[in-house]
Amino acid sequence: MSAEHGHHEENFVTKYIFSMDHKMIAKQFLVTAIIMAFIGMAMSLFFRLQIAWPEEGFPILETFLGDWAPDGQMDPNIYLALVTIHGTIMVFFVLTAGLSGTFSNLLIPLQIGARDMASGFLNMVSYWLFFISSVIMLISLFVETGPASAGWTIYPPLSALPQAIPGSGLGMTLWLVSMTIFVISSSIGSLNYIVTILNLRTKGMAMSRLPLTMWAFFVTAVIGVLSFPVLVAAVLLLIFDRSMATSFYLSDILIGGEVLNFQGGSPVLYEHLFWFLGHPEVYIVLLPALGLTSEIISTNSRKPIFGYKAMIGSILGIAFLSFIVWAHHMFVSGMSPFLGGVFTFTTLLIAIPSAVKAFNYITTLWKGNLQFTPAMMFSIGLVSTFITGGLTGLILGDSALDINVHDTYFVVGHFHIVMGLSAVFGMFAGVYHWFPKMYGRMMNKKLGYLHFWLTILGAYGTFFPMHYLGLAGLPRRYYSNTAFPMFDNLTDINEIVTICAIVGGLAQFIFLFNYFYSIFKGPKATQNPWKSNTLEWTTPVEHIHGNWPGAIPEVYRWPYDYSKPGADDDYIPQNVPLKDGEEAH
Amino acid sequence: MNFLIIALIVLAVVTVAQILRVFELSGKINNQDINDVTDEDNDRQGKYLLAFSFVFVGSTIAMTIGWWDLLLPYASSVHGEKVDNLMAISMIMIGVVFLITQPVLFYFSYKYRGVNGRKATFYAHNTKLEFIWTVVPALALTVLISYGLYVWNGIMDPEDKDSIQVEVYAKQFDWTARYAGADNKLGRANVRMVGGINSLGVISTSAKDARIADIDADIAMMKQQIAESSNAIKNAKREKTIAGLVKSRKTVIALELQTTPADLKNAEDDIVVKELHLPVGKQVQLNFRSQDIIHSAYMPHFRVQMNCVPGAHTQFIFIPTQTTAEMKEQENNPDFEFILLCNKICGAAHYNMQMKVVVETEEEYNKWISEQQTLTASLN
Ligand code: HEM
Ligand SMILES: [Cu+2]
Ligand SMILES: [Cu+2]
Numbered sequence: 001m002s003a004e005h006g007h008h009e010e011n012f013v014t015k016y017i018f019s020m021d022h023k024m025i026a027k028q029f030l031v032t033a034i035i036m037a038f039i040g041m042a043m044s045l046f047f048r049l050q051i052a053w054p055e056e057g058f059p060i061l062e063t064f065l066g067d068w069a070p071d072g073q074m075d076p077n078i079y080l081a082l083v084t085i086h087g088t089i090m091v092f093f094v095l096t097a098g099l100s101g102t103f104s105n106l107l108i109p110l111q112i113g114a115r116d117m118a119s120g121f122l123n124m125v126s127y128w129l130f131f132i133s134s135v136i137m138l139i140s141l142f143v144e145t146g147p148a149s150a151g152w153t154i155y156p157p158l159s160a161l162p163q164a165i166p167g168s169g170l171g172m173t174l175w176l177v178s179m180t181i182f183v184i185s186s187s188i189g190s191l192n193y194i195v196t197i198l199n200l201r202t203k204g205m206a207m208s209r210l211p212l213t214m215w216a217f218f219v220t221a222v223i224g225v226l227s228f229p230v231l232v233a234a235v236l237l238l239i240f241d242r243s244m245a246t247s248f249y250l251s252d253i254l255i256g257g258e259v260l261n262f263q264g265g266s267p268v269l270y271e272h273l274f275w276f277l278g279h280p281e282v283y284i285v286l287l288p289a290l291g292l293t294s295e296i297i298s299t300n301s302r303k304p305i306f307g308y309k310a311m312i313g314s315i316l317g318i319a320f321l322s323f324i325v326w327a328h329h330m331f332v333s334g335m336s337p338f339l340g341g342v343f344t345f346t347t348l349l350i351a352i353p354s355a356v357k358a359f360n361y362i363t364t365l366w367k368g369n370l371q372f373t374p375a376m377m378f379s380i381g382l383v384s385t386f387i388t389g390g391l392t393g394l395i396l397g398d399s400a401l402d403i404n405v406h407d408t409y410f411v412v413g414h415f416h417i418v419m420g421l422s423a424v425f426g427m428f429a430g431v432y433h434w435f436p437k438m439y440g441r442m443m444n445k446k447l448g449y450l451h452f453w454l455t456i457l458g459a460y461g462t463f464f465p466m467h468y469l470g471l472a473g474l475p476r477r478y479y480s481n482t483a484f485p486m487f488d489n490l491t492d493i494n495e496i497v498t499i500c501a502i503v504g505g506l507a508q509f510i511f512l513f514n515y516f517y518s519i520f521k522g523p524k525a526t527q528n529p530w531k532s533n534t535l536e537w538t539t540p541v542e543h544i545h546g547n548w549p550g551a552i553p554e555v556y557r558w559p560y561d562y563s564k565p566g567a568d569d570d571y572i573p574q575n576v577p578l579k580d581g582e583e584a585h
Numbered sequence: 586m587n588f589l590i591i592a593l594i595v596l597a598v599v600t601v602a603q604i605l606r607v608f609e610l611s612g613k614i615n616n617q618d619i620n621d622v623t624d625e626d627n628d629r630q631g632k633y634l635l636a637f638s639f640v641f642v643g644s645t646i647a648m649t650i651g652w653w654d655l656l657l658p659y660a661s662s663v664h665g666e667k668v669d670n671l672m673a674i675s676m677i678m679i680g681v682v683f684l685i686t687q688p689v690l691f692y693f694s695y696k697y698r699g700v701n702g703r704k705a706t707f708y709a710h711n712t713k714l715e716f717i718w719t720v721v722p723a724l725a726l727t728v729l730i731s732y733g734l735y736v737w738n739g740i741m742d743p744e745d746k747d748s749i750q751v752e753v754y755a756k757q758f759d760w761t762a763r764y765a766g767a768d769n770k771l772g773r774a775n776v777r778m779v780g781g782i783n784s785l786g787v788i789s790t791s792a793k794d795a796r797i798a799d800i801d802a803d804i805a806m807m808k809q810q811i812a813e814s815s816n817a818i819k820n821a822k823r824e825k826t827i828a829g830l831v832k833s834r835k836t837v838i839a840l841e842l843q844t845t846p847a848d849l850k851n852a853e854d855d856i857v858v859k860e861l862h863l864p865v866g867k868q869v870q871l872n873f874r875s876q877d878i879i880h881s882a883y884m885p886h887f888r889v890q891m892n893c894v895p896g897a898h899t900q901f902i903f904i905p906t907q908t909t910a911e912m913k914e915q916e917n918n919p920d921f922e923f924i925l926l927c928n929k930i931c932g933a934a935h936y937n938m939q940m941k942v943v944v945e946t947e948e949e950y951n952k953w954i955s956e957q958q959t960l961t962a963s964l965n
Contacts, residue, residue: 076933151930157878157895158931164757164878165932251896254776254786255757255877259833267879267894301697302705310715332881332890334873334899337741341734348726348733355722356715358686363714365693367706371622372630372698380634380694384641387686391679394729400736401672404657404888407881407928442620444605449630460641468648471656473885475928478936485920486885489655517602523609523618563705570704585709 018128020120023543025127026106027438030431033098034515036134038508040089043082045505050074052491052498054480068146079479080149081167085141087152088175092182093137095285095423097130100186100224103288103430104193104217106438110536111211113202113553115546118195122188129185133178140174148175151477153274156249156267160241163256173242176235183228190221190228197221202535204555209574211534211559212305215312216291219319220284226323227280234273241265268333275326282419283322287315289426290357290386293379295559296433297361299532300376301368302570304560304585307360314353321350331399332406340399347397354390358383369563369570373530374448375433381456382425389418392467407477410470416463428455428511435515436529440541441522447514451507458504465493531571533559538575558585624701631698638691642684658886659915661907661923661944664740665888671736675729743902748870753861753925753940754785755873755880755893757932760925760940761785764856764954772852773844776876777836782857782963785874789852793841795964800834856957861925861942864950865908873899881929884942886912892929905944912944 019025046065049058050073057072068078105123109116117123140147149167150159154175162169197210197218210218237248241262249270250262298305305311327335327343361383370376392414395401405411428451435443470476474487481487481494528537535555539547553575561572566582578584608619660669697705750771752763763785765771778786780796807823807830814820841849863869873882875893882901883890891901913921927938945953 076936080930080932080935155879155929161878252776253877253895254779259777259779264896266896268897302699304707304709306708307710307715309710333892334894334897337737340741341737344733344737345730348730351726352719352722356719359718360715362686362690362693363708365690365697367708368697369699369703369705370627370631370694370697372627372634373622377630377634380690383690384687387690388683391683394679395672395675398671398675398729398733398737400668400733400740401675403740403890404668404672404885406890407883442618445620445622445626446608447605449626453633456637464645465648468652468656472652473658473883475883475926477930479933480936483937483939484924484926485922486658486924493652493655513598513601517605521602521606521609523620526618560709563707565707 018124020116020124021543021545022105022109022117022120022123023438025123026102028127029098029101029105029130030438032131032134033094033102034512036089036093036098038512039138040086040094041505041508043086043089045501047074047079047082047086048498048501050079051478051480052494054482074479076479077146077149077166080151080165080477081146081171083477084149084151084154084167085137085147088137088148088179090420091152091281091285092179093130093134095419095427096186096224096281097182097189099285099288099423099427099430100193100217100220101127101130101189102427103213103292103434104189104221106434107213107536108193108196108217109200110437110539110547111214111534112197112200112205113535113555114196114200115548115552117192118200119192122192126185126189126192129181129188133181133185136174136178136181140171140178143169143171143174145169145171147171153278154238155274156238156241156270157253160238160250161253161255161260176239176242180232180235183232186224186228190224193217193221194225202552202555205574209555209558212294212308212311212315213288213291213534215315216287216294219315220287220291223280223287223319223322224284227277227284230273231277234270234277237273238270268330268335271330271333272327275329276323278329279326280322282415283318285419285423286386287318289382289423289430290315292426292430292433293361293382295532295534296373296375296379296429297364297383298560298562299433299530299571300371300373300379301364302371302562303364303368304562305360306363306366307356308558308560308585310356311360314356317353318350321346321353325350325397328397328399328402331402344397344399348394350397351390351394354386358387358390371530373432374443374445374452375429377449377452378425378429378432381452382422382429384456385417385421385425385459388464389414389416389422393418404473405470407475408470409466409474409476412476413463413466413470416466417460421459421463424459425455428452431515433530434536435518435522436525436541437536437539439519439522440525440543441518442525442529443518443522444514447510451510451514454507454510455504458500458502458507461500462497462504465497469493469497528573531569533561533571533573535574538573556584561585622699624699627699631695634691635695638688641691642688645683659907659912660886660888661905661912662887662889663904663906664736665886665903666906667736667739668888671732674732678725678729740903743868745868748868748902749864750870750872751861751863752785752872752874753882753893754876755882755927755938756876757878758927758934758938760859760861760882760927760938762858762861762940763787764858764957765851766854766856766959768851768854770851771872772850772855773848774852774874775840777833778840779876783960785857786876787852787855787857787960788840788844789849789855789961790841791961791964792852793837796837797834800830800837804830804834853961854959855961856954857960858957859940861940862950862953863905863942863944864947865905865944867947868902868904870900870902873901878931879929880927880931880938882925883928884923884925886923890928908944908946910945 061069062072145166148171149165158164240246247262247265249267250265253260325347328347331340555574556577563570660666750765754761773788774786776786783792807827811820873893875895880893891899923942925940
């Protein structure tokens, strides 16, 4: 195997496009996700402009949206379309494919000591299916009746009936096709990650010595494999209802002056199926970010991660619980109140492993020797957002309280902070930390700090005030708040939110610049710039097929021997054998 | 204009790139990597983090105080007050945790900011500590869960089973209400009965007769148009319409036949109106239906929300405690109204799908309802 992987001639196409090398595929995922993220972000800024100044016309909206924003005033249907595609892009394309796709691919073989993924070919297929599904999703923006507009959760009947909203015509068809391909891509990827971690670990790399990143990616992949197929099932039944006149979700509908020929279906069935994926999806987004930051926080605290076993336990606990809480999104859907009680109970249980994680992070900082790399800054930011968002989850998970805040801006504030920001911060942290591994160069530190500070201020400024809007009763997915006198005095908050969003949004261009500038012009990286213990830093700076020029290193210890008493250096890489009389952890 | 902006952006990017280049080159001359984190960086960023925690906690407190009056409109229902108590206790609990953990996180970041040469403490685990922070949250949660479930069960399953029955009917993009009349029993309904002024599809004998008369008139009109026209394509279409009408006619007759005489009678005195009136202090059961897609009936003042699902029946029981007049006075706002708004994405006018809710004294309510015409009366 190593001979084949050694030096064989490659041309541009096999190296940069149809590459089967996990490191190149990781970069492909990352660049695609960055592009999607900027598109999704631009959409959110557009609809924030609309909601904060509903009477105003913005020429920029007309420039980008054309007929959909005549005189710079957005059409209500397009507002909903932008919200829908923004949510879809951010959750699935950026934070599922982008995050797992980038870092699972990059790090799994490097950190477990493997020459590549179990199947390089399937890995390539996974990326290209993701690419195709991204393209289809973007094409749907150019459909004349607009893209899917029923919210990222696409509840039927709204998503099933073009009579109800124009986006449920061709736009929705493309959404469904795109998402189906997306799930195939994600499932192939996840299977590959699982198999690789289980089978290709180097000698000595017991599961109990895996870095927490690996544990997080492994469990994420398992959750994905178990839950995404249910989304496909939900989507397929919806496709049947839309085009083959079945009635899985539809019943007794009179629309456009016509009684439709559906009988006996229930939209609540769809809600159950959707959220059976939808809730675990939150953790598919979150766990990789937590995994990355566990590694970064430990390395830059120059201390072992506190409670390694408890961290693994809580990842497993969260993963298990994430499958039995889905109906907390449905407390007021009309389902049995008894179920509401059950799901309140299971939901609030998740707070326990989450609290353990948060405390362990904080304790890891305690008495450390903290190195504030940009990656470390974003990791600390993640701990902060994870705590903030986790706490508001206790309100939403309580069925009695959810009655009043369900589907309000409280929810928008909550999930952006706990899943959006945490995952985005984790992703940034990962990029700053592993950039030298990806490109052999360093990103600029000063720009990194500037990016971090503008981002955390902009982000909290955007999403924190939303909780107050929600408590005041402001519903989400409203195109304008002018129809109700009771919301008139919320305009100030809405304007603050939008201004912060613009600041935070513009700050991302600093990152964009830093990223592309550093790929070409950044200073050359050394082999182990952060003095880290994990195996990826034992590979040469210049990428080679098969990762290590000689034999794969053997592993003798856990990954967190930082500042171990008795050692000269404050780090001992995993491939360094135990000294005589040295105790393994 | 656009060109100018683009040119400016390009210029800015090039400038930054050049500045970076200079930095990096001067770093090379000094023989150090400008991207290494120095003690100076650690010191500065550590202080910034500490400062941030003050800004963060401070603005949280400022927002909460400054916007206090906007939060949670006055709870105007019996269960609403209980929900608000639960909310207050939960908010205090999460507030305390927030105010402890966030400052500690940032303080530790500041306190232990790196210094070259200092060694961190090797501290990998502590079973006792970990046990404590598993058990303490678990205990706190037990309280929250028990209290939450107690409130929830009280709302969803009230002891008193006597309620005024009212139907709230949703469709793109408005609401309609139906009162049960003297018998306090709502008649049955079906979308296939909807037509003319029977906008909710109530099934009663007079509703059926009116529907049949309408359909027959439509069929007669179509037939006449066919007789007068020689356009074969249009006539084929009209034949199709007639076939559809005949089918509807059959459905309407069947629906009436399938309904028990008791249900037919319950429908006789139902009242259909565009405004929701509720007597203060009386328990009311709202029964929700939707004609097209999912909507959600949200009444923030009463802490009431329930989805309206096509093909299904949902409900919410509550007791209003404030009349509109009392609220006008209390809020010092003569324009105050209770509202019911749609809170499930439902299309272009979702943001404006509302209905006025009037809470009044029992006398006022009785007077109002006695002035409304029953559906049967308006059909005849
Ligand atoms: C520039 C940063 C962002 C801003 C300003 C922003 C703003 C918003 C706002 C205001 C809404 C609610 C609109 C409404 O309900 O009317 C929304 C919806 C949403 N956002 Fe974001 N967001 C941002 C980034 C993200 C990220 C990183 C995620 C990833 C989790 C995300 C995921 C979502 C989702 C899932 C929805 C729900 C879409 C729906 O209602 O169907 N957003 N965003
Ligand atoms: Cu959930
Ligand atoms: Cu609606």
